[in-house]
Amino acid sequence: MIDSVKLDQPGEGRLAHAPSHHPGVPRAKVGVVVANLGTPDATDYWSMRRYLSEFLSDKRVVDYANWKWQPLLQLIILTKRPFSSGKAYRSIWNTEKDESPLLTITRAQTEKLTERLKALYGDSVDVDFCMRYGNPSTKSVLNRMKEKGCERIVFFPLYPQYGSPTTATANDEAFRALMKMKWQPSIRTVPAYFDQPSYIQALANSVTDVYRQLETRPTKLVASYHGVPERYLLEGDPYHCQCQKTTRLLREALGFGKEEVDTAFQSQFGPEKWVGPATVEHVASLARQGHKHIAIMSPAFSSDCVETLEEIKEEIHDSFMAAGGETFSYIPCLNDRDDHIAALVDVINNELSGWLPKP
Template sequence: MSSTKKPPFAVLLVNLGTPDAPTPSAVKKYLAEFLWDRRVVDVARPLWWLILHGIILRFRPGRVAKNYQQVLTDEGSPLLAISKQQRAGLEAKLEETLGEKIPVLLAMTYGSPSMEDVGREMRQLGVEKLVVLPMYPQFSSSTTAAAFDRLAASLKKCPHWPELRFIRDYATYPAYIRALAESVRQSWQSQGKNSEQLIMSFHGIPQRYTTKGDPYERQCHATANALAKELNLADGEWKLTFQSRFGREPWLQPYTDETMKALGAAKTQGLSVICPGFSADCLETLEEIEDENREYFEQAGGTGFTYIPALNSRPEHIQMMQELVIQHTQGW
């Protein structure tokens, strides 16, 4: 152990993950880990193993790899590149606020950097207290709980745990809502508020998750209503939808893709889309929303589609993260 002063605490940012490269083999490895998690797909293991390895991992990686190639940046995967920017931004903001360096670490639930990688880094730094911030504003057992499961699993063989505090969600946290609203206002200002509708598209989950008690759907509605109120929008000026459904069972509705087609068919002129549940732009926003759903809207007859980027490393987002960390580390 280093003799240097131990930090008063450290912060662990956690996001979903991304393949190590935009290649079929890397995507296959990532999907195999991601889709095998019971939190993500809770189908009986023998049946799901046959579906996953017999169908999905044989045919899907090639198509998904092409999609990743389309959104790739000079720094690699958008999700990983933006997450690194968020980590650096939060670390700098905390040092500015507290007057000392607070280590901010980054891990992914699936893929790299792994929880084990971060665990080794924490031990080298002598971290005794850790606040965990999953980058999911709305809690779901399929995302936030999966991150906690992964963290706990990584600590199973560790003889010495840090004291843990876990930020469960921030669906209506005032600074988060204000940051979202500011991003919408700036987008509207740049286009002269040429928008008939604001669509708030959240990642979907199977409807039965809500039936079983998952609070995600309720929290998405709470976020959407808070944002609409902050923007002074009337009921007919905005709509909440859910994207990225997979398989044949009912997912949370209304569906984003069907909404895009309907609004296009209605000859909507001016449509803004924001994805408040995504803290960083990724395949599900850049390819699915900005590309695929834009196409649905325009091919159906709509015009003036605008995607409002995720909060990413915007100053307001970093400020919000800093406020959350300070709030949850009182007494440390």
């Protein structure tokens, strides 16, 4: 059990032997914060513009000099992009809860993680989630954790493969929040978990579950990852290599042959050369080669979002069908599947080592 200050009574109270005017101190515990990419608060123009401006102003996402990029972003891109992005979000929006599917799913994942970790550690662990862009913000959640007595925090970006525009920027935002605190909690950031056996098995299970429901077996499984400029790979970002290894480990877990599984990359943006092949072009090529039934999945996304529910299920689907494809089977992200939650708990347990006794 972690060391904690001695209080006169459980919960928040006065330090033993402290003067009467000493501020209350909550009982020490460990926080677990899962971090996802982000979401606009709504789909209207100004909500989308605020979200896109925050996202596309991040130097981890677009690392061009401000004098070159910001005028282009603010005066040209953000005059048009909020309309098209808003339309994309409206096509997948959770109208019942008036929020994006990413927010709905991340909340569901957090609730299940809370249940699992409470069963293992009782009240010693507090679980919450934040978004790198949009709400709930990283700063607000880390501040709330600190106020609740979390003197140690496991910060968990939900990206299986490490990427500078994903994992690194989430960690950056957490560190910026710590810079404003008088009393910083100790913090551990979770490394890439793309080769975690239970994560790979959950991916394999998701494929098997969908294939079992299909009348005919797809002749090709496409693992589509979010793309990055090729320059990132050449500058040392391991994301591309970790994506390739994820596909190999998944293929081996499924027992599929090399010819049955392809790796591709989606969501290209800007004039630079990106890692490839581009998913939207690759699926069309597969159709022209005679693959009339393919399945596609997104192992880099822990939750279904606009890149999967709109880009894959609409734009990439349409590209395949227009090129002569006949059946396009989408395999959902792992979301709040029980085997996915179990895999995330495995990762968290490893990071809690030395802070809490093994369950």
